[in-house]
Amino acid sequence: MEVKAVARYVRISPLKVRKIVGAVKGKPVEAGINSLKFMPQKAAAIVVKTLQSAVANADHNNELDVDALFIKNITVDQGPSLKRFRARARGRGSRILKKTSHITVVVADEA
Numbered sequence: 001m002e003v004k005a006v007a008r009y010v011r012i013s014p015l016k017v018r019k020i021v022g023a024v025k026g027k028p029v030e031a032g033i034n035s036l037k038f039m040p041q042k043a044a045a046i047v048v049k050t051l052q053s054a055v056a057n058a059d060h061n062n063e064l065d066v067d068a069l070f071i072k073n074i075t076v077d078q079g080p081s082l083k084r085f086r087a088r089a090r091g092r093g094s095r096i097l098k099k100t101s102h103i104t105v106v107v108a109d110e111a
Contacts (some may be wrong), residue, residue: 001058001062001064001108001109002072002106002107002108003054003057003058003061003062003064003106003107003108004054004057004104004105004106004107005050005051005053005054005056005057005104005105006050006102006103006104006105007046007049007050007053007101007102007103008079008102008103009079009080009100009101009102010046010079010100010101010102010103011082011098011100012042012043012046012099012100012101013099013101014076014077014078014099014101016041016042016043017043017046017047017076017101017103018076019041019043020036020039020041020043020044020047021047021074021076023035023036023039024036024047024051024071024074025071025073025074026070026071026072027070027071028069028070028071029051029055029066029069029070029071029107030067032051032071033048033051033052036048036051046103047074047103047105050103050105051071051074051105051107053105054105054106054107055069055107058107058109064109065109068109068110069107069108069109070107070108070109070110071105071106071107072106072107072108073104073105073106074103074104074105074106075103075104076101076102076103076104077101077102077104078099078100078101078102079099079100079101079102080100081097081098081099081100082097082098082099082100083095083096083097083098084096084097084098
């Protein structure tokens, strides 16, 4: 059985999160959380939080065995960008795009 958790509108670029995601896909949940906790990137903490939410959903809603879960898939989609500007020379302004992400974590049991 598959269970998912979604973190939407997270204020981090999708490219930064995708670098982290490849390291934990397909691993057991406990090994994935342990490897993410020791990564220095901001994205690792966000993915850990979403992964723990998916595990809690599996335990509470579907009463699955938490020890038998593995990370089936993690997808990172781009959300809407916050558009800002920065003052530049000669009265001009340059655009700054503050990107957001939607992170979807799918965990499944071994069965």
